Amino acid sequence: MAILIIMIRVCIRIWVTLTLFLLLTLSFTSVCVSSTSTARKIVIRNKSPSLITLYWISIPKEDYVRQQTSVTYPLDRLNINSFVNHTFAAVEITKDCVLPDGVTKPYDDSKLKSPIKNICTESRFTVTPNTDQIILVTGTGSKFLAVLDDDVSRLRSLLDEAFENCEEDGKECLRQNLEVTVGSLLKKNTLEKTVRESMAPLIEDYTCADSKISTSPPLQNTTWTHNGVTRDVSVLFKSDNAEVHIIKEFISPEECAAIEKRSAKSLHKATVASSDGGSEFSENRKALQASVKVPLDSPSDPVYLLSSRIYDYTNAHTNYNLTMEGQEDIMSIQYKGCGVNCEEKRDRYMPHCDGECGGDEYLSGSRVATVVIYCKVPEIGGGTNFAKSNIHIKPEAGMATWFRYVGDMTTLEDGTVTGASDSGYSEHSGCPVIEGEKKIVTQWMRAGVNAEEPWDSFNTKGLKKMDVEKFKEITGGWGGGEEL
Ligand SMILES: O=C(O)CCC(=O)C(=O)O
Numbered sequence: 001m002a003i004l005i006i007m008i009r010v011c012i013r014i015w016v017t018l019t020l021f022l023l024l025t026l027s028f029t030s031v032c033v034s035s036t037s038t039a040r041k042i043v044i045r046n047k048s049p050s051l052i053t054l055y056w057i058s059i060p061k062e063d064y065v066r067q068q069t070s071v072t073y074p075l076d077r078l079n080i081n082s083f084v085n086h087t088f089a090a091v092e093i094t095k096d097c098v099l100p101d102g103v104t105k106p107y108d109d110s111k112l113k114s115p116i117k118n119i120c121t122e123s124r125f126t127v128t129p130n131t132d133q134i135i136l137v138t139g140t141g142s143k144f145l146a147v148l149d150d151d152v153s154r155l156r157s158l159l160d161e162a163f164e165n166c167e168e169d170g171k172e173c174l175r176q177n178l179e180v181t182v183g184s185l186l187k188k189n190t191l192e193k194t195v196r197e198s199m200a201p202l203i204e205d206y207t208c209a210d211s212k213i214s215t216s217p218p219l220q221n222t223t224w225t226h227n228g229v230t231r232d233v234s235v236l237f238k239s240d241n242a243e244v245h246i247i248k249e250f251i252s253p254e255e256c257a258a259i260e261k262r263s264a265k266s267l268h269k270a271t272v273a274s275s276d277g278g279s280e281f282s283e284n285r286k287a288l289q290a291s292v293k294v295p296l297d298s299p300s301d302p303v304y305l306l307s308s309r310i311y312d313y314t315n316a317h318t319n320y321n322l323t324m325e326g327q328e329d330i331m332s333i334q335y336k337g338c339g340v341n342c343e344e345k346r347d348r349y350m351p352h353c354d355g356e357c358g359g360d361e362y363l364s365g366s367r368v369a370t371v372v373i374y375c376k377v378p379e380i381g382g383g384t385n386f387a388k389s390n391i392h393i394k395p396e397a398g399m400a401t402w403f404r405y406v407g408d409m410t411t412l413e414d415g416t417v418t419g420a421s422d423s424g425y426s427e428h429s430g431c432p433v434i435e436g437e438k439k440i441v442t443q444w445m446r447a448g449v450n451a452e453e454p455w456d457s458f459n460t461k462g463l464k465k466m467d468v469e470k471f472k473e474i475t476g477g478w479g480g481g482e483e484l
């Protein structure tokens with residue numbers, strides 16, 4: 001008996017030591033990750049109603065150094081690679097001011113009687129040693145403000161909220177203790193995110209290259225019954241703001257044929273969303289595509305039947321309440337393999353998000369969910385990958401991959417919708433097609449659109465085109481948002 005007790009004690013001691021060792025290693029690694037380099041990625045989110053542009057305040061002369069060739073539109077954002085302790089000025093661009101460098105003119109003042117002397121309003125911030133730095137730019141005029149928010153400041157406000165009702169004397173002590181423990185947890189989280197983000201390209205390359213790999217195992221198998229037909233559904237991934245399903249036999253051969261026939265004459269090189277809110281050809285996507293209109297006044301048409309099935313599925317699995325009016329056309333997409341030994345650039349769609357997937361607020365009128373339906377599958381290659389969720393899908397003819405990238409949504413009084421966007425799990429790709437043809441039908445679905453305000457009254461960044469025109473007048477036509 002005594003020997004047994006000694007053995008149990010020894011086992012417990014080994015277990016505790018190992019756990020402590022593991023925890024120490026993890027905290028050490030996370031501290032190293034955030035402290036050895038002073039480089040910091042920062043994101044500037046323009047929540048002000050104005051156009052803004054960003055300057056780095058150079059040391060020691062305090063010169064204004066522009067960080068953008070153009071401007072950042074309201075609701076848009078700008079990513080900058082910077083360093084700890086660097087100071088920046090966010091500058092509000094209006095019609096009646098000149099930019100602080102005195103060089104760049106944001107507008108055409110040739111028609112004005114007297115030259116403008118006001119320097120545009122600015123708000124400064126300094127990059128901190130912390131991670132996950134987001135600079136929120138809000139307000140206008142005297143209320144124009146750029147506030148830096150990072151993991152530590154977010155934790156501070158969370159703690160303040162948590163201890164709101166604490167007794168005064170115990171509060172500071174509790175806060176200090178918790179800042180240390182929760183702070184290290186947060187760092188671990190950041191580490192996990194960093195690992196996930198840096199592993200994704202490797203997972204993508206590995207899974208795309210392995211033609212024998214099959215569809216990832218489901219979290220849950222279920223069915224969906226629609227107009228008397230029951231279909232098998234597998235849930236492959238589920239979080240608050242993102243979900244991935246596959247649905248068997250979602251499209252009929254007749255529906256595929258109708259779409260292929262209607263798109264045949266207008267197939268052209270596929271494009272991607274551009275940084276100025278339009279679309280452009282890109283190295284990231286090689287395929288042919290053509291849009292097909294949904295005949296909203298012919299409910300027995302095969303394309304109408306498919307489209308209504310798509311929205312019924314989405315509404316049955318979300319609280320989005322989407323309507324068929326005002327939506328983007330159905331897209332017919334074709335990829336062609338040029339064989340195992342072919343040296344040409346292969347048809348594929350590199351990792352991308354169809355809507356917002358940076359964890360930002362959802363913009364009414366932009367995309368919320370996608371369905372990719374496979375009409376013809378290739379012999380080798382052409383899988384659909386969600387590398388950041390570790391999900392691979394091997395297409396089967398007739399099957400659909402359905403995914404959403406927004407959480408529960410709320411409709412406001414003015415008809416606009418709000419919600420939280422996914423933070424990267426819905427990023428996906430179409431793997432290179434090696435042998436054979438892949439023919440798919442994609443529907444990108446939007447919320448907050450209707451017959452009066454259809455999808456094309458918004459640009460690809462979710463901004464109303466009317467507003468973009470108004471801003472272009474101010475700047476004399478600068479585009480939006482890219483880094484220098
Ligand atoms: O080709 C695929 O599997 C994915 C297609 C896709 O991502 C899209 O059409 O948005």
Ligand SMILES: [Fe+2]
Nearest residue numbers: 352353354428
């Ligand atoms: Fe996509």
